[in-house]
Amino acid sequence: MGSQFVDFNADGHLDYLTATFDGSPHISYGSTEGFGEPERLKDAQGQRILISSIWNYETGKHENLGRSMPDGKPCRERCISALAFDWEGDGDYDLLLGSYENGHLYRQMNDGTNAEPRFSGRNIPVLAGDAPFALPAKMTAPRLVDWDGDGDLDLIAGSFGSCWGPTGTGGGVYLSRNLGKKGQPVFGALETLIAPQPKGGTEPIRPDAGLYVDAVDYDGDGDLDLVVGGYSMWTPEARPLTEEEQATVARLQKERQAVQKQQADVMAKVNAEAAKSAEGLERTSKEYRQKRSEAYAKYRKQISAIQKESQRLASQIGELVPAPQRKSFVWLYERL
Amino acid sequence: MNIARLRRLAWATAASTILLGSQGSADETGGVRFAAPERILAGDAFLGEERLYPSPVLYDMDGDKLPDVVVGDLFGRVTVAHRSAAKSPVAFGAEKPLHDRDGKPLRFHNW
Numbered sequence: 001m002g003s004q005f006v007d008f009n010a011d012g013h014l015d016y017l018t019a020t021f022d023g024s025p026h027i028s029y030g031s032t033e034g035f036g037e038p039e040r041l042k043d044a045q046g047q048r049i050l051i052s053s054i055w056n057y058e059t060g061k062h063e064n065l066g067r068s069m070p071d072g073k074p075c076r077e078r079c080i081s082a083l084a085f086d087w088e089g090d091g092d093y094d095l096l097l098g099s100y101e102n103g104h105l106y107r108q109m110n111d112g113t114n115a116e117p118r119f120s121g122r123n124i125p126v127l128a129g130d131a132p133f134a135l136p137a138k139m140t141a142p143r144l145v146d147w148d149g150d151g152d153l154d155l156i157a158g159s160f161g162s163c164w165g166p167t168g169t170g171g172g173v174y175l176s177r178n179l180g181k182k183g184q185p186v187f188g189a190l191e192t193l194i195a196p197q198p199k200g201g202t203e204p205i206r207p208d209a210g211l212y213v214d215a216v217d218y219d220g221d222g223d224l225d226l227v228v229g230g231y232s233m234w235t236p237e238a239r240p241l242t243e244e245e246q247a248t249v250a251r252l253q254k255e256r257q258a259v260q261k262q263q264a265d266v267m268a269k270v271n272a273e274a275a276k277s278a279e280g281l282e283r284t285s286k287e288y289r290q291k292r293s294e295a296y297a298k299y300r301k302q303i304s305a306i307q308k309e310s311q312r313l314a315s316q317i318g319e320l321v322p323a324p325q326r327k328s329f330v331w332l333y334e335r336l
Numbered sequence: 337m338n339i340a341r342l343r344r345l346a347w348a349t350a351a352s353t354i355l356l357g358s359q360g361s362a363d364e365t366g367g368v369r370f371a372a373p374e375r376i377l378a379g380d381a382f383l384g385e386e387r388l389y390p391s392p393v394l395y396d397m398d399g400d401k402l403p404d405v406v407v408g409d410l411f412g413r414v415t416v417a418h419r420s421a422a423k424s425p426v427a428f429g430a431e432k433p434l435h436d437r438d439g440k441p442l443r444f445h446n447w
Contacts, residue, residue, distance in 0.1 A: 001391045002391055028442060035442055036437055038444045140389070212391035216394040229390035230389075335369070
């Protein structure tokens with residue numbers, strides 16, 4: 001959920017622009033009383049602004065649409081970030097839309113004004129150097145910042161990297177300098193600001209995955225630092241266990257396996273009953289999910305008790321054999 | 337294009353990798369260097385802890401000319417941690433929900 005505070009509708013109040021995993025940009029307009037209820041941005045045709053893939057709240061399904069792509073074909077890219085940027089330097093905000101899957105960036109031009117925007121509904125790929133802007137390992141969100149102090153806005157962006165498990169390579173932060181001029185931005189090839197690193201440490205030392213970045217002079221020393229949110233993943237170092245402790249671990253792991261089998265058996269019942277009651281319904285439909293929820297509700301108390309027991313055993317095992325950790329933090333990279 | 341900008345362009349073209357983050361070391365092209373990353377505190381807790389993909393943005397929310405930290409997440413929830421007035425060290429108060437004009441926590445829609 002990359003965010004931008006901007007007076008989007010030029011009414012003198014700060015607005016809050018963002019995009020979520022439903023595939024569209026959202027805005028909460030500010031006023032003297034504060035922020036209003038968030039709403040999705042619409043184009044000049046009154047349709048949701050998107051890249052291609054969206055969650056349709058009315059039908060309760062994921063959909064893949066081609067109406068905004070240059071060739072009119074769906075491309076399975078989901079907009080999860082949005083920025084207001086006056087691309088043409090004509091005084092009104094256009095939109096930059098960031099895609100999750102391929103790390104692409106698109107611009108959608110505003111043919112109206114800030115007070116009465118008319119977004120075209122057509123996405124134009126943004127280039128980084130001679131190639132389409134494409135962050136490796138999926139993009140979280142881009143930011144506009146004058147990184148090199150030359151008076152125009154550059155782009156920095158973070159990537160997701162491997163988001164699960166204690167191994168694999170994490171995400172990074174990248175820069176694309178604006179080498180053009182006002183009204184004619186030209187973004188350069190991607191440069192690495194924070195390199196992705198292999199996961200697998202024994203303590204949290206950096207954000208590993210899902211790197212959301214902002215640039216700000218954090219310490220007031222005149223240069224831009226980076227503030228980065230994300231997940232750190234590590235496995236604490238294990239200490240040697242006595243024979244008695246090893247036996248305890250073996251016993252607890254056996255008990256936990258038995259509890260996990262109980263959980264699998266109950267979920268199999270839930271799935272079977274849901275499938276029977278939802279026969280004929282599309283699996284991605286709201287009605288199917290409703291049937292599944294009803295089946296789950298019958299066994300909720302039992303599932304909850306099993307989960308509680310599983311967590312209790314995991315916790316006891318964890319006291320002797322450290323489990324992989326995955327926790328979210330926000331980090332400061334202070335520029336030297 | 338002026339000479340200063342030409343020099344910046346030449347440097348930017350030559351420097352394809354600028355930084356190595358967690359080791360706090362400089363790259364060989366003499367580019368930007370960062371200190372080893374540190375977790376930011378908000379009050380007594382770590383900022384962004386127990387959030388689904390915390391996404392920070394710094395903005396002066398209370399008009400005191402100091403950037404506060406606003407953190408969004410995958411659920412669409414938004415919190416703000418206000419920067420304390422002391423210039424050094426930089427410190428933030430505990431995270432609190434950012435409220436809308438009706439006094440409810442601001443919440444963006446997500447599936």
